Amino acid sequence: MEMFSNERKAEAWFAEQRWPGGVRCPRCAKQDVSRRINRKPMPYYCRRCRRYFSATSGTLFARTRIPLRKWLIAMYLMSVHSKGVSSVQMSKHLGISQPSAWFMMHRIRQMWNQAQIGRGTPGNGVPEVVECDETYIGGKIKNRPLHKRRYIGRGPVDKHPVIGMVYRRNGFVAAGPVHSTNRATLQRFVLSRTDPQTRVYTDEHPGYRRMPRYHRTVKHSTKQYVNGAVHTNSIEAFWAMLKRGYSTYHWWSGKHMHRYVDEFVGRNNLRLLDPIHQMSVMVMLSVGKRLTYDDLTK
Ligand SMILES: [Zn+2]
Structure with missing residues (x-):
């Protein structure tokens, strides 16, 4: 809660995990990027693509109305509770509606999708x-x-x-x-x-x-x-x-069913890392994925 006490801290942490070597454009992967502090919610500008983007562009967190710090707290809670967290409990922790919590949690399960986690050599x-x-x-x-x-x-x-x-x-x-x-x-x-x-x-x-x-x-x-x-x-x-x-x-x-199984597999496969490193891996796993409300309900 302290680490992600405001959006600025949450976004800075997220960007650092996503781009440990400095900000890269999600479209062209180049570092020809400038930062426009006052331009919210897309503070980065790629000079090659001539497009603005944010730390969450091209990830599972793109185009969400829920503040990033709430996403990170949700990821933390799901990582540390080995039996899982119900969407009712989650909605109370975050001060959001239960349907929003339910959708959020399915997106977090998508990060844990085991296909992305190797079994080692x-x-x-x-x-x-x-x-x-x-x-x-x-x-x-x-x-x-x-x-x-x-x-x-x-x-x-x-x-x-x-x-x-x-x-x-x-x-x-x-x-x-x-x-x-x-x-x-x-x-x-x-x-x-x-x-x-x-x-x-x-x-x-x-x-x-x-x-x-x-x-x-x-x-x-x-x-x-x-x-x-x-x-x-x-x-x-x-x-x-x-x-x-x-x-x-x-x-x-x-x-x-597969989403719930993914959650338990993902948590198991990352359990040797401490929670903050688990979250860092999850940020990496969120890149290039999308899950819309229609994917879940249709
Ligand atoms: Zn670019």
Whole structure:
């Protein structure tokens, strides 16, 4: 709150994170830029493009009516609350309406979009080890009418399947909702995120069988949870966190499920940094992205 106590401080901090080597034009990336103090809200001028721009031009924060310092405080709150923050709580913290808070938070989730966060490079000659698993997110089965308590395979059909993996080397997670947990879907997920040398640990779900990877399983059906180094405890710990988050948000629509999963993946993958460095990375991740209200509601 102290750091971002006014707009000037917030904008200066944002510009410094976005352009650590000095201000660059978002269109041509050149530094042929002058600053016109009195020209708000676009204080920078690119002499090549002959256009004005601001620290937030070309980012997820462009054209927002919410003051930047409120955005930064929202990012901070979402970074430090491992179970997430509800849009009602956020609206009270920031003194804005709940629908505005809801929209803001979806834009912040967009920054955490895991596609932007790499899994690091495999070590020299040491095979990478991943744990892969699926889970189901959704309402409590006992609260549903009897005819809706149907199960197919391992999961209830009216919950949303989510697949994920943890890279043991650095604890990075990749995860996202899927339409089914059939063999093709599970293996596509694993194969697209691992190298041929990667060792993959899963439970005994038949969908992982005959995968072109070094593959070992633990047999949960016979109460075997750990077999030497072979276990899926790390990805299950991530599922536990995601499910605690589900209780914060009460209700996740299937439509926005990937955004909530992105939030938990993003927070997990940045958790070794202190909050201010996490925010600095998020500023970088906001560049070149857009999310409009129509994207969310149509
Ligand atoms: Zn330019």
